[in-house]
Amino acid sequence: MTTSKDRRRSAAIEIESLSKVFRRRSGDEISAVNRLDLAVEAGQVFGFLGSNGAGKTTTLKMACGLVIPTTGTVRLNGYDVRTQRGRAMQQIGAVLEGTRNVYWRMNAWQNLLYFGRIKGVSSSKWLKARAEKLLRELDLWERRKDPVGEYSRGMQQKVAIAAALIADPPIVLLDEPTLGLDVQASRTVQEWVTRLAKERGKTVVLTTHQLDMAESLCDRVAIMSRGRLLTHRPTGELLDLFRREFYQLRLRGIIAAEKIEAFPGFAACQENGHTVLSGEVGPEDSVFDLVERARLAGLDLISVSPAEPNLEEVFIELVGRAEQPPADAKEPQAGQARAVSETTR
Amino acid sequence: MVLAGTVLLNECYKRVIVVWSYRFNFLLETFMIGFLFIGISFFVSGGSPAPEQMAPALLGYLTWFYAVFAISDMSQGIREETQTGTLEQMYMSPLPSGMLLAGRSLASLLISSTIVVLVGGILMLLLGIRIPIRLQGLPVFALTITGLYGFAFLLGGATLIFKQVSALSNLLSNMLLFLNGSFLTVERMPGWLENAARSLPTTQGIDVLRSVVLEGLPLAAVWQDGSLVWLTVQSALFLLVGWTVFLWSERMARTRGLLGQY
Numbered sequence: 001m002t003t004s005k006d007r008r009r010s011a012a013i014e015i016e017s018l019s020k021v022f023r024r025r026s027g028d029e030i031s032a033v034n035r036l037d038l039a040v041e042a043g044q045v046f047g048f049l050g051s052n053g054a055g056k057t058t059t060l061k062m063a064c065g066l067v068i069p070t071t072g073t074v075r076l077n078g079y080d081v082r083t084q085r086g087r088a089m090q091q092i093g094a095v096l097e098g099t100r101n102v103y104w105r106m107n108a109w110q111n112l113l114y115f116g117r118i119k120g121v122s123s124s125k126w127l128k129a130r131a132e133k134l135l136r137e138l139d140l141w142e143r144r145k146d147p148v149g150e151y152s153r154g155m156q157q158k159v160a161i162a163a164a165l166i167a168d169p170p171i172v173l174l175d176e177p178t179l180g181l182d183v184q185a186s187r188t189v190q191e192w193v194t195r196l197a198k199e200r201g202k203t204v205v206l207t208t209h210q211l212d213m214a215e216s217l218c219d220r221v222a223i224m225s226r227g228r229l230l231t232h233r234p235t236g237e238l239l240d241l242f243r244r245e246f247y248q249l250r251l252r253g254i255i256a257a258e259k260i261e262a263f264p265g266f267a268a269c270q271e272n273g274h275t276v277l278s279g280e281v282g283p284e285d286s287v288f289d290l291v292e293r294a295r296l297a298g299l300d301l302i303s304v305s306p307a308e309p310n311l312e313e314v315f316i317e318l319v320g321r322a323e324q325p326p327a328d329a330k331e332p333q334a335g336q337a338r339a340v341s342e343t344t345r
Numbered sequence: 346m347v348l349a350g351t352v353l354l355n356e357c358y359k360r361v362i363v364v365w366s367y368r369f370n371f372l373l374e375t376f377m378i379g380f381l382f383i384g385i386s387f388f389v390s391g392g393s394p395a396p397e398q399m400a401p402a403l404l405g406y407l408t409w410f411y412a413v414f415a416i417s418d419m420s421q422g423i424r425e426e427t428q429t430g431t432l433e434q435m436y437m438s439p440l441p442s443g444m445l446l447a448g449r450s451l452a453s454l455l456i457s458s459t460i461v462v463l464v465g466g467i468l469m470l471l472l473g474i475r476i477p478i479r480l481q482g483l484p485v486f487a488l489t490i491t492g493l494y495g496f497a498f499l500l501g502g503a504t505l506i507f508k509q510v511s512a513l514s515n516l517l518s519n520m521l522l523f524l525n526g527s528f529l530t531v532e533r534m535p536g537w538l539e540n541a542a543r544s545l546p547t548t549q550g551i552d553v554l555r556s557v558v559l560e561g562l563p564l565a566a567v568w569q570d571g572s573l574v575w576l577t578v579q580s581a582l583f584l585l586v587g588w589t590v591f592l593w594s595e596r597m598a599r600t601r602g603l604l605g606q607y
Contacts, residue, residue, distance in 0.1 A: 022602060058602065064437050067602045089439035099430020099605060103359070105366040110358075117355040118438045118445070122348070147366065163434070 011075075012091075012171050012203035013040040013063065018072035020058050020227075032058040034227040036072070040205060040220070042170070045197045047218035047235070048207040049311075051319060055227040056207040057097060060173050063205075064094050076171055090120065093164030097175035097207070101160035104149035108140050108159045111148060112166050119167035127166070134162040138192070154185025161192065172196060174206040178213065186213075193217055215239075215311035223315060225322040235311065242309040242317070247287060249277040252300035262297045263290070274302065352444055356452035364456060379464050382406050383472070389528050396473040400559055403474050405527030405551040407461045412493050412525075412547050413518045414457035418449075419501030420514040427508065433605045442595060443588075446501075450494050482558040485567075485576070489550025492580030496546040498587030502594030506603060526551050546583055549576045 015038040022030045033055040040046045048056045061067040063074045065081045065088065074081045079088035095101055102111045112131035121127045135141045138158045143151070148159050157177065164172060174193065178186040190213060196202040197219075208214050214221060215235060222232040231238060249263075255275040260268050266279030281287060287304060294301045364371055386394045386402055426432035435445055468474060500517070503510050523529070524542040531542045531552070542548050553572050556562045567573040598604050 020602075061433075061602065061605070064433070066433050066436055066599060066604050068596070068599045086439040086441070089437055092437070094434075094437060096430055096433055096605060099428075099433070101430045101434055103363065103431060104429070105363050106359070110362055114355060114359050115434065117351055118435060118440070120348075120439045122351060 010041050011039040012042040012044075012077055013038070013046075013205065014073075014075040014078075015039070015059070015063070016073050016075075018059065018062060018074060019070045020055075020062060020067060021070045031227050033062070033069075036224075036227075036229055038222060038229065038232060040203060042077075042203050043197060043201045044219040045193060045204045045206070045217050047214040047221040048205060048224070049209075049211065049214055049221055049315060050207075050224035051323075053226075054224040056224055057175055059224075060094070060096070060175055060205070060207065063173060064092060064096075065089060090167070091169055092171045092173060093119075093167065093169040094173040095157070095160045095164050095175065095177060097179060100148075100156070102148055102156075102163050104156075105147055107145050107147050108135060108151075108162070109144040111159060111163055115163040116166040119169075121167050130166060130168065131162075134165060138162055138188075152185070154181050154188065157181060157185065157189065158192075161189070165196075169202075171203045171205070174204065176208055177206055178208065178210060186210075190217060211312040211315055212310070221311065223318050225319045228322070230318045230322050238314055239309050239311065242314045246278070246280050246307045246309070247290065248305050248307050249290060249294065250302040250305075251275045251277065251294065252302055255299060259297050259299065262293050278307065348440070349444060349448070352440060352448035353451050356445075356448040357455055360452045360456050375460055375464055378410060378460070379468055382464075382468060385528055386472075394472070396475065399472060399474045400476055401530075401555050402528050403465065403468060404476060404554055404558065405525060406522075407465050408489060408547050408551050408554065409522050409525055409527055410461055410464070411454075411457050411490060412496075412521050414460070415450075415453060415493055415497040416500055416514050416518050418453040419497040420504045420510050423501050423504045424508060424511065427505075427603075427605065430605055436599075436604055443592070446498075446591065450497075454490065454494075477558060477561075479558050479561070481564050482554055484564065485550065485553045485557050485573070488573075488576050488580045489547060489554065492550065492576075492583040493546045495580065495583030495585070495587030498584075498591040502587075502591040505591075505594045505598040506601075508603075521545060521547060524548065544579075546579075549579055 015036055018033055018036040018038075019031070020033040022032055024030065036055075036059060048059070050056045058067060062069050063076065063081065065085055068082070074088075076088045076091040079091060081088045102115070106114065109131060112134065113127060116127040116131065121130075132141070135144050138161070140155060140158055140162070143155070148156055151159065161174070161177070164174075177189050177193070181189065193204050193206065194217060197204050206214075206217070218235050220232070220234050221238060223230045233241075249266075250271075252274055254270060254273070255268070260266070260275075260277065263277055263279065266277040269276050269278075281290065291301065291304060382403065385406075386399055389402070390398065423432065426435070436442060438445060465476075469476065500510060500514055503513075524531075524534075524538075524545055525548040526542065531539045531548060534542060549572065553567050553576050556567050556572065557564065564573065
């Protein structure tokens with residue numbers, strides 16, 4: 001059994017009762033983060049998801065010491081960001097969204113040496129060896145002497161990631177790491193994130209709007225909405241909560257609407273000259289009943305396949321409910337059937 | 346000490362690389378600085394500047410250049426780094442931000458000194474101006490620069506919070522040129538303007554520098570007449586207030602989440 005003490009010992013990031021209220025000049029208050037409690041275990045890839053304005057970036061910036069919380073604490077490997085700032089900052093490297101993060105007038109090599117020293121690395125020999133290793137691993141070595149401003153967007157992002165990793169921090173925070181990247185560059189960054197956690201044992205926290213990426217990369221996800229944490233679970237467990245008896249029937253040809261009425265609650269669409277029916281099989285029905293109904297209606301069934309829930313559906317459902325007052329934003333209990341809007345399928 | 350040295354060298358390393366990457370602009374600006382001095386000198390002297398009259402003007406002008414560089418570095422420089430996100434990266438350093446700020450200031454001083462030596466040397470050769478090298482001028486220069494950077498920290502702090510202070514920093518830079526006594530000594534200004542001018546950074550420093558470097562007065566003499574005392578007090582005040590305001594602004598920026606916002 002894992003005690004709370006054990007959990008704390010293995011937590012790379014501990015966030016307790018963290019809140020941030022911004023005050024506008026007009027005197028209005030905006031609650032960006034509201035009493036957030038979170039623990040991220042060491043060696044995990046942790047996805048921080050939420051719509052724009054959900055409070056993800058503010059939370060990351062509080063973890064980086066760039067924004068002072070209104071209340072609460074953030075501890076990085078046990079070091080309080082506010083009271084043990086120097087030690088806490090040695091634990092992290094971060095690439096923040098929407099900015100360059102590095103100097104574009106300098107080349108990749110110069111940037112890494114500069115940021116290494118900024119991060120407190122005093123051994124020049126170690127720093128140079130580390131910079132070379134990172135640049136080689138990220139396929140930037142050949143162009144290390146070119147100004148970063150002349151690189152492609154993907155290469156620039158790789159330099160920013162290398163600069164965040166230059167002091168070999170155990171925790172890496174990546175805010176929208178693949179934003180604006182092409183498919184190839186995005187894939188390289190994703191592979192790199194996986195390697196950081198699986199091979200190097202680093203804790204990677206990433207925010208992204210690319211939910212398919214989060215689903216494939218993250219061991220655990222947290223979903224935020226309007227500054228509040230909606231859920232925080234291992235990715236697989238979260239998907240299991242939303243898993244239901246949902247099937248797709250592929251039928252040969254274009255089926256007339258009256259025949260589809262034999263499948264109440266199922267949505268129909270056409271694909272490559274065939275008809276695809278998608279819907280939930282309730283507890284009183286079974287897949288065999290569906291097949292039987294198709295046979296009785298004289299329909300030519302090509303295939304029946306279960307449809308797995310994905311993170312995007314879970315996200316839309318959770319956030320949708322949270323943002324529709326006074327709906328309860330709590331996640332479903334395991335085994336409970338959930339009606340998911342067909343438009344999300 | 347080793348850490349402080351590393352921080353200083355690191356900032357110098359960055360500044361040299363960035364300045365070198367803009368070398369064409371840098372050369373043009375250096376030329377413009379020299380040309381501006383010649384132009385103003387001719388204008389002020391009615392077209393026939395005498396080298397002995399130009400020495401005090403050049404001393405004041407070069408000190409003014411330090412002011413321009415320091416102000417630009419702390420306002421425009423910080424604003425640009427806010428936009429590019431490198432300021433946030435700097436604030437994620439485990440090193441104290443005060444140490445990084447000091448390193449940054451010393452790097453700025455080093456670069457501006459290089460330009461001053463270059464431009465000053467060329468102007469002295471071209472116009473036959475002679476400024477004697479007197480070691481007693483060094484502490485006066487150090488005090489002047491200390492106050493100047495205190496003033497620049499004030500603007501740097503304002504930039505962290507208000508962002509758009511470039512017009513104000515330009516105004517202050519230009520105001521300093523005409524009020525710091527480089528071309529028109531403050532004694533010749535109306536009483537109220539003289540008082541206002543003397544409260545600005547570099548004015549008192551230029552006055553004392555001229556006394557020590559050009560007139561050859563010993564430090565004891567300028568201390569006794571009160572001018573060095575006033576410079577010391579003024580510089581200490583500027584540094585104290587500037588440093589305090591900068592650290593306060595930094596805290597405000599972190600409270601309001603402004604370090605990465607423009």
